[in-house]
Amino acid sequence: MTFQELKDLLTKPIGAPKAVDVSSSSVAATPQPRNRALTDVVGVELGSADSRGCPAVRLVKKRDQWVVKSVGFVPPPNGNLPASWKELGNQPTWSLPSDFAAPYAALAVNSAEQVVRQTTKESLTEGGKPLVFGAPNSRDGLRFVVENLGESSFVLESGLPEFQVLWLSRLLPEGRRPTAASVQTAPAAMLATLAEQSQFNAADGNAAALFVTGASTYFVGYRSGKPVLFREFPGVGGLVKMRAALATGFGMEEKMLDEVLDDTLIDPTPILSPIVNPVLRQLELSLDYLKSRLGVSVDKVFLMGLSSGTRHWIKMSEDMLNVKLVAPDLFEGMDVSSCIASGNDALLRRSHQFMMAYGAARAAMEVAE
């Protein structure tokens, strides 16, 4: 560290963060690879609709073995994600329980102002500013990251308002475990959930996945492990809408839905069909596009994000589309002994409720090239 760097470090103001202009070439000129892989990260999903709190997964990499050290729901921070620059002054700090006190945290954020979409490079380079892949860019107060979708002209854009990223970067205070090492939108975080799946890797990374999140349902097509197609199903909604509809249909509280949906004696198909059918129709269109336009042919689709009732979805998909849906265990092949020892095996059985949190942690632990 040079003297100037040391001086800058010591004179860096602590307090309300200033807006960072990442648009200058000196800041965003080159991607910012991490030289050393993180081996102990807690992934947390902020803004989930779960009344139990924020889903959290502490993931540890020990040599070649993945260890799920803790899973659970942590109390949310004492403050909401700001909706404007004015609200940035109210910066809360957040402490996670000791079970989740890893050195670093990866945050998967559900924000009403988030941008996650497939778009074109041309639309992002309007105004002549160079686009940097794999590192934050800035446009009109939005901080976004761009990733190529295969060899097409399409790119995947994921972004949050600048003030929200700053708020999130200071949420976990310095000098205390954990501090934020990664901030992603929740839909971007979910893309990493398949990386350790044996069926995914057995297909050489050629797969399709249906991600059912709280707010939306997404279709992602992968080729050689990388996304080549990203679609948000229009008009379908997500788990919040689905579960509300199911609760109304069954005439019961939402918290009882998991048991009902997993009950083999109850056939929820009549109530489930109006919810699932639109998804399956969109799935069919997406699979056709994936195969005909992008040349990716899959024999199964990964169903991600459902904590219950997956067998009904699988059956309905086979019946309607003759498409095999598989809902893998999120922590397949990982050491979950410490979670079992802590008495969290019930949570492990519904592992998909931690999809965003796990995806965020897994993505943050990826070694940059």
Next chain:
Amino acid sequence: MSAKAIHLNLLLESERLSSSPVRPKVILPVAAGVLLVAMLLWWVFLLLQGRLDGSEVANLRAEVAATDKLYAEACKLKDAMGAAEAELNQCKGYLNARRAWGETLAAVATTMPDGIQLAMIEIPEPGRQNLNPPPGVKLPPLLGPTNELEAVTFRIAGKTAREAYVFDFLDAVKVTPAFTNNLLVSRKTGERGEASPRMHQFGQDKTTDEGGNRAIVFDVEYLTTGRRFAP
């Protein structure tokens, strides 16, 4: 083998905070502060130590000064004591150096033949000492002996008609304890000093009596063992 996970991280490296409680921007000021406080404490300690040492030095100096005074007084007293002791020893010396002449003088009366007429019995005073006065300066002579041993002589002179009376007397002196205890009655010259007795005069008198006879005069001096002025 696992696939590569896509990571769309919106956080800049510069926005990443350290979870370690030990951070340079905390540790360095703290360390500087601690160092400063430690230095200040050290200086205060040295200051106090210096003052303490100073007061100790002052106390020691006062003690030394007091000791000097006492020492001077002690020296003075010692000198006075030495002088007094010397005076005392001198007095003792004189006391011890006294010679008893009573027996000897009584023996003269009993051993002196009748034919001798005593003219003189003398115990001469020792010569006055004049201890090397500076040239041109006449100092009064000092009294008292300058040596521990003072030579004392016994001189007897008289007249007689016959020489034999003198020889009788001299022989009587040789054998009479009252003389031999005090006088060196038969020492020859060369024998540790002068001879004793030493005859100053022994012969006819220059003058004659009424009948025209000349008497025989004698003057003999005996050495003694001297006076020893030892305390």
